[in-house]
Amino acid sequence: MRTHLARVDAVLVQAFIAAALSFAHLHDVAVAAGQDGWKAWAYPVSVDLLLVAAWRRLRSGHGKAAAWCWFVIALAASLGANVATAGLLDLGNVPAWLRILVAGWPAIAFLGGTLLAHTAPKTDTEPEVIEDQEDEPETAPEPPAQPAIEAPPQPSPVPVPSALVDHARKVAAEHHARTGVPIDTPTLRARLGVPAPMAEAIAAHL
Structure with a gap:
């Protein structure tokens, strides 16, 4: 020492x-x-x-x-x-x-x-190597479930008197004999003077 x-x-x-x-x-x-x-x-x-x-x-x-x-x-x-x-x-x-x-x-x-x-000294720094990462495919989001559309309720059949049906048949036969074509629902409705639902119900019985 x-x-x-x-x-x-x-x-x-x-x-x-x-x-x-x-x-x-x-x-x-x-x-x-x-x-x-x-x-x-x-x-x-x-x-x-x-x-x-x-x-x-x-x-x-x-x-x-x-x-x-x-x-x-x-x-x-x-x-x-x-x-x-x-x-x-x-x-x-x-x-x-x-x-x-x-x-x-x-x-x-x-x-x-x-x-x-x-003067700043130079430092030997190696650049960082960033590995390429494959991008995973993005899954498309599932569309939201649509609510079930309920069918509209079927209208209840309109009761048609049998006498009115017989009269409608006579009117239809007369129309066919005169024009040569079957009678349509609007014409039948106009001849009988009934509402549209009842006219459709009567036409279904012809």
Whole structure:
């Protein structure tokens, strides 16, 4: 346990020293490029934050191409400042391209940080396969049973007197002799002067 803690403490101390030196070198380059005051201190923070954001995206396993791109850019800025302050660059008379690069760094860092922080990782989701289910044939509803229609009651036979039947036969014979055709019910009714039901009953006896 103590060995593990000692190893962790050594790593943290080493990381702190490296960060402090890189921070100071970036500050010196920013000052040499004409960025004074708080602006010179903001440049190291911007570079280190971009480096951390790219490293976190690499650890997440998503968007490795973009993460590696911005990680290399931030690492080149940090490493370039360290090399420049080693005597290879005259900080009293920096070239124009370095001034342009330092002045344009905030926009580059903002673009990289925004893309790394707000680009949603792609998730490989397989589309759900929905099996086609055959639609069962719908059974037509049975029509409601219709109530049975009762037959109308048969009219009761009209009683016909035999004398009236005999008279009707004479009238029918006379009509047949005169016209040559059997007498019909309306004519029989008109000749006898009886209601229609009785005329039909009399015609049934002829």
